[in-house]
Amino acid sequence: MSRKQKKVLIRIILAAVLLIVLSQVPVTGYLRWGLYIIPYLVIGYDILKKAGKGILNRQVFDENFLMAVATVGAILLGDYAEGVSVMLFYQIGELFQSCAVGKSRRNISDLMDIRPDYANVEQDGTLEQVDPDEVEIGSVIVVQPGEKIPIDGVILEGTTTLNTSALTGESLPREVRAGDEVISGCINMTGVLKIQTTKEFGESTVSKILDLVENASSKKSRSENFISKFARYYTPAVCYGALALAVLPPLVRMLAFGLPAQWGDWIYRALTFLVISCPCALVISIPLSFFAGIGGASREGVLVKGSNYLEALAQTRYVVFDKTGTMTQGVFEVSGIHHSTIPEEQLLEYAALAECSSSHPISKSLQKAYGKPLDRSRVTEIEEISGHGVIARVDGIPVAAGNAKLMESLKIECQECHETGTIVHVAVDGRYAGHILISDLLKPTAKEAIRDLKKAGITRTVMLTGDSQRVADRVAEELGIREVYSELLPADKVEKVEALLEQKSAKEKLAFVGDGINDAPVLSRADIGIAMGALGSDAAIEAADIVLMDDDPKKIAKAIRISRKCIRIVYENIYFAIGIKLICLFLGAVGIANMWVAIFADVGVMVIAVLNAIRTLFVKEL
Structure with a gap:
């Protein structure tokens, strides 16, 4: 409980004790009025002050004005105990609401703790x-055990485990070592790290996350806008109605x-009204519901940029994936060598x-599978043919490595592969030597993510995908996705999403899930763009409305369930x-409801709603 909340609690207890004592003291007249004014001012001076400021600022009609008029009126009518x-x-009720907001805010304030206070730079030892x-x-920073990584970078020295729970919602630590990329906001748990920064602090992951969360409340949903207008x-309408x-x-x-006017009776009814x-x-309760929804989602590692997106997510019926x-790890691995002579x-x-001079993921997977240091002095006359592969001399022997088009251009007959994946055909000294199968593995939770989405309605x-039809069909079959479109350029993806948008009803929403820079146009075009935050590109994260901090597609179904429960x-x-x-x-207007019923209709309803x-x-x- 904050200091401000404790002060309010003390005032509530003091006023309640004074009210109980006064109800037992048999005093009348001005003395009774004077004694009841003491607990009234103890508990209500701040409300009277806010009401007065509202009147001076010409913003009269708010809850402070209503409470001030009703309670002052009750005291003037002689109903001292009811007014207090x-x-x-x-x-x-206000204290209860403040504590409730604090509870939902803690999920976001925990996230705010990822903001680093400093960075360690080594100077003169x-x-x-x-x-x-x-x-x-490009600066080198040192992160010691227990400290937050302040800026994104690459580890130069050190091995450690990172606590990523504030970013991803996952409690399992992540092992990292020299050469690994690390993002700001993670907590270094064991070893000392030397990190070369790859971004400025303003462009680092932690800054972008904090910016997303801090600005989330500025994007209001239709429900919140309705309540504001309402x-x-x-x-003003009820104030004039009471008058x-x-x-x-x-x-x-x-x-x-x-007949007798009975002014006191009707004024009492008006005050009750x-x-x-x-x-x-x-x-209070409507914005709090959305705030709690965004906080609950952030606790699960799902950042929602505004309550309007949370409301739209609840209406999602179509989910389109890159x-x-x-849905795959984006990490290519050699999974087989076939027809090798x-x-x-x-x-x-x-x-x-x-392939030693190429930075293509396929080349890196071949080098990783070989697993030994590459002696580049053995390789000469390297020629990289875009869209086909590489021709080079290894130990003076002509070697060609690439797709079937490369083999065809060299007039070398190659063998088809019966398995699905990326095929690297290899020819040595002008003769076909075999082919290497490279596969992109599914994410561990990808199948479960599709099942959960179907359960979620x-x-x-x-x-x-831009991949070949054969690979796309295999992945879709493994995942349980019946509708798949392959060999698409970024512009083609936008066209497909636009066609799907035309097919759905006005009340249904379409969400697109992607991670790459080429997905940014589609993320912007969809009703809701969902980006992978840990490995996703900056452009995709900027264009998206929702960010999954741990790249786990299973979180999509959970985010949808949170949004639907919120709405x-x-x-x-x-x-x-x-x-x-x-x-x-109605009961107050006809004289059936008294001030105690009014208290329930105001404070009681507010507490239940909160x-x-x-x-x-x-x-x-699920």
Whole structure:
């Protein structure tokens, strides 16, 4: 509990004790009035102050004005205990709401703890703590055990485990060593690391995440905008309604029927009407529901850039996936060597040496599979043919490594592979020597992610990829995706998404999930763009509306369930709050409801709505 909340609690306890004591003391007249003013000012001075500022600033009609008018009016009518009680219970409700907001905010404040306070730069053999903003790209920083990694970079020295839970929601530590890329916001748990920075602090992962979270509340949903507009017109309307209730019936009784006006009775009804009409339950619980939803999602490693996207996600029925890096690991590995006319290790050696100057992922996978240091002095006359492969001389022997088109251009007959994947055909000294199968492995949770989406009510899953039809069909079959489009350029992906957008109904939303820079246009075009945050490109993360911090596609279904629970709770609170208030307003207007019913209609409804909103933080597993 914060210091401010503790002060309010002390005031509540003090006012409640004074109220109980005064109710037992038999005093009358001005002394009674003076004694009751003490607990009233103890508990309500801040509300009166806010109401006064609102009047001076010409922003009269808010909950502070309603409470001030209702309680001051009750005291002037001689209902001292009721006036103090209304203010007391209102403050209890406000304290409860403040604690509830704090509970949902802790998920985001935990995330804010990833902001690094300093970076260690080694100078003259000693570590100097500097502001992360002052560290330039290419600088070497030292991260000691227990410290946060302040800036994205590559490890130069050291081996350690990283706690990534604040970023990804996963408790399992990640092992890293020299040569690995690391992102800011992770906590170094064991070893000392020397890291060469690859980004400035303002462009690093931690800065972008904090920016996303801090700006999330500025993008309001339709429900929040409705409540804001509703309160803008509702509050003045009920104030004028209460004034009419206090003035018109007595005048009609007196002038039309010649009956006693009964001003006190009708003014009391009007004050009760004001307390009942306070829109706190709606104004507080609806934004709190979305705030809790965004907080609950961030705790699971899903960053939602605004409550409008959370609301749209709840309506999602189509989910379209990119393949490489999204549903597959994006890490190519040698998975087989076939039809080799020379020893397999020698075939792999020729291919790795021929590809030694290429930075293509296929080349890197060959070099990794070979697993030995490459002596580049053995390789001469390297010629890389775009879209085909590489021709070189290894130990003076002509070696060609590439696809079937390369073999065809060299007029070398190659063997077809019966397995699905990327095929690297190898020819040595003008003769076909065999081929190497390279596969992109599925992510461990990819199949489960598709199953979870279907359980969550997603009616259509589609995969788009630039890969060959044969590879795309195999991956789609393994995943359980029936609709797949292959050999697509970035512009083709946009066209396919636009065609799917035309096929869905107006109430349905389409989400696209991607990770690469070529996915940025599609992420922007879809109703909701979901990017892979850990390995995804900066362009994809910028273009997306939702970011998965650990690249786990299984989190998509959980995010959808969180969003749907959030929206369901929002509508529950809207119907409940408005329904109860309309009933109590009618009862108050006809004189059936007293000030205690009014307290329930205001504070009681608000407490129930806030408790309901907090449920958004918790979503059961499928």
